[in-house]
Amino acid sequence: MKIISMDNQLSVSEHLESVDHPNQMQLNTLKFSGYAQFWREPGSVREMAGIAAKKALSKARIRPEDIGFIVAGQSGVPDYIGIDFACQVGAELSCKDIRTINIVEGCNSGISVWEHAASLMKQLPVGKVGLVVVAQRISEAHQDRFGLMNAILSDGAAVAVVAPEHWATDGAALHYLGAEDISDCRFVDMMRVEHGGALQPYVTEVFDARHDKLGRERIADIYNFDADALNDFLTLRTENNIKIIQKVISKSKRKIENPFLIQTLEGQQSIESLCAKLDIPTDRSNLELLSEVGHAGCADLLISLDVLVDREIIKPGDDIIMSTISTGLKWGAAIFHYQK
Template identity: 30%
Template sequence: MNAPVTLGISSLAHVLGEPCDVAETAPSYVDDPDRVIRWGYRTFHRAAPGVGQTRMAADAARKALDAAGLRPSDIDYLVVADSGVPEYLNWDASAAVARELELGTTPTLLATQGCASAVTALQQIAGLMAVRDDIERVLLVAVHRVSETHINRMRNNTCLGSDGAAAAVVQRGHGRLRWLATDQIVDPRYVDFFRVEYGGSAAPAGDNLEVDQMALVHRHFRREPEQLAQFVKDVDHQVAAVVERACRRAGVSSSEIRRLIYLNDNQHSLAGVAKATGVPLERTNAELAAELSHVGCADQLMCLSVYDSRDELAPGDLVALAGLSGGMQWFCTLVRV
């Protein structure tokens, strides 16, 4: 299937918080540090005090613009994906980033669909370009910062949370890192998993750090424990299914995938994803995940940025940007180097 519009990524950039050694810092976050260490992460990144999503997003965006030789006035649209607790409620983070970048009246879009926000935004950008012939360049920025008032970065799930941002200049007609297709699978039965329990209008007050998210997942299946085992098995199978769906949509075979960039999950989970998809573990982001930890919706663009900066992407390579997010949903975008 031919895409309705040709677009590719003309530049990539990323920023990270200060590196922290997992083994050294885990005891300050959890009572059972060995559990976290077994996940296989070596380093996570923590933003300096006072550095929020807006600043990190703007810093990554400026680096991407510089890499492309562009000025803010060259951008026709800004898309900001933010998977963390927002800096303020009832507030448009995309407009805040636009203000930092001095984009003037450039239109913006804020994507807040958890860890899927940035990868699926490439399809939204394709849609924008398909219906708006005046849009030539879109600046896509993905940012994640763990709010340690709301979330314990080592206890929220089985990923270790990191702070950082990645940015991409997406350009109409650009042939490198060309978008081919995007697909999603959503199972809304599990929409309540891993949510921030308190602080919204449904439950304004409460201590989020006292909430055991994994215990809530187990409680969901308490009457049918066999379904918990099936759910765990289905997580990897759904990743494989959404990758296959994206390949069919793009008219390519999944056997062509040279690199699978999944979310920066723990090493056990990444091994399961590699097995389910048939992509060798060494062609996934497993090694990079141990170095970066989970930067929310920025994972895939950040890994792509790192691989590109290291000249580890060969012309013609088919790259799958895939993952799992709250909702729950599985997603995949294919790009051709």
């Protein structure tokens, strides 16, 4: 399977300096973590992803009727309870008689979409292509976009048109080599959205998500962690991230040398630390996009890939590792090779 076209949608940019928030210390933490700009989507996630899909299809000169499947992953609160995001994107493209898969795995949706797309590719009718869609749109009634650990939650969407290896293309293409993920289910509650589900269905008029407990304080409260237990947990996060990256590399059929790391945009210190542990220079990562994009959840990876390929920072011949940590608690990684 290979990517023959990509595009993304980031609608309205805003700057951290202009944010009015009751917790100035948290805003200072975000600045220290490298954030400066973030994105808001004034419309729905359906509309945002639909725009990205139409742009990606137009680049490849592919018609909606040529799509054989849509695999869509989302992080954040959906437009409506129980709505199928993959079908929402299909509705924007007027698709019918099509396979769809809807993935809701937080940031790791950005990895799982590739595993499912590769599976569906084996059954794809001749002459058809697939769509891989990832998106995040924050519901600020339910969640403070400035309150998750050390990251600003951005709204954004990205789409890749994928085709079989034998599909004829002009120029270079990104070839999917494989993906892996693992979960430590003990920490499933770490990033849950507290309000709007069956246990706490209503958001009252007096509720303000900006006053929710933040980051490490919230984790320590959920799991009754003392300082040592919290440090052990943070060590586990890093170790499993490295473990899953090494696992997907070891299972690759080609030798991965001097890879380019595309990591979830979860903070400057986190990405720098991971690069150091993997012996990857930070200029061979998507770190420079952190201040530009913010943290768009599962869309971070494909947005970064699209931008870095477009800017020719990722070049033909490069191997690319995508890596993420997600609610679950889940770690995932995928490998691509950019080839003429």
